[in-house]
Amino acid sequence: MFSPHGPSLRELAVQALSSVERGYDLLAPKFDHTPFRTSDAVLDAVERALKTMGPFDRGLDLCCGTGAGTDVLRTVCRESVTGVDFSAGMLAVARREVPSGGWPRADWVRGDARALPFGPVFDLVVSFGAFGHFLPGELPGLFTQVHSVLRPGGRFVFPIGAPPRPASPWYWTLLGFDTAMRVRNALWRPPFVMYYRAFRLGDVRRELSRAGFTVEHQALPDFGRRPDGSPRCRLLVATRAGGGAPAEVSRPPAG
Template structure:
């Protein structure tokens, strides 16, 4: 997809007709060569913001995939970094690329973000590009699971891109993609949940607060501004009181 190293159209079609877990197992070997991986500019801007918020000792990457967020955590955490994901294939790619390490120690755990297998052991949790795989009604439970993995005062941090301008090419692309996924899930089982259009800051903030977080926002100026001067991307910083 878009590069010789990326998945073919046939491979993407097979993935789209699979479950989320199986689909990402299939996509894992070529995932880092697709546009679905979080861009380096977003990762770098987030890492810079986290460095200013720290120091941190233990970090958790929720829905870590092949480890983009794990790399960010390894820059800002001093003792331990854990990546958790439902896909064994994505974890295997991340483990092969990044390994374990000693400082910080890096671990890879297979698990469902809706039932995280952790006691309150982390002072920082992050997530990049995974929230479209959860329906809005699942957000409060998902965020409650992350809160349960954080020590008191711990932070859950993730970037949120400003919504596409109505009428723009990106706006209609997201509408078309969302519609195609809804049609697919109406006529085919198992479902493949990937709806990014509903993930808007207002609803997300309300769900975080309902889960017990105090929510703040930080602009990421490195990623530019919109024509009205507002940031193109903000960092949600949710603190477990």
């Protein structure tokens, strides 16, 4: 699962016994050599979808990590892109890996997604692979924060994969991981919040709607469909009201 340039087992153990922020500070130099980085296949699929919705002026990469999603924003935003993350270590890698020159310009801000330090200045907010770090009870506040930094008509866009079936080895792998994290957090402080199975489509749609978004979704065709016809991966498109009708988005079969 890890390249030779990735973290050692000892380094992962030290990270897992740290806070989320400290853990990612420690992991940052080797993060892009782990399976935790969002895959290029997902990034490319989202980029293609965003190009059909844009262009946009100003984009925000929420919980940007080392900047992989910020690179996607630079292909669809004309004025500027901003990456925000609470890990100074991850931001340091992003500053080094993502060129700050050229156009659109890239800015990096250290901040908490639950208390964003911006006004309503963005046309597009994206996020990749970060939602497992938020407990279900934190979603209302998180989505309200995103709503507050979008201009009227702005979009909050992110991919969400279909949950694996109980017959799949991935189902038991993720269940085992989440169980281990819950045991760890019951026995050790500070907690390390990372639950792969806590971010569910129905809950997400409901909380986005409550935060004031119009929510639609489309299948990401690169990842195919499950035997019941439902997509293996969807793109959620949440639009802040006030900017006219959102772009038409297809609705896949339920599931």
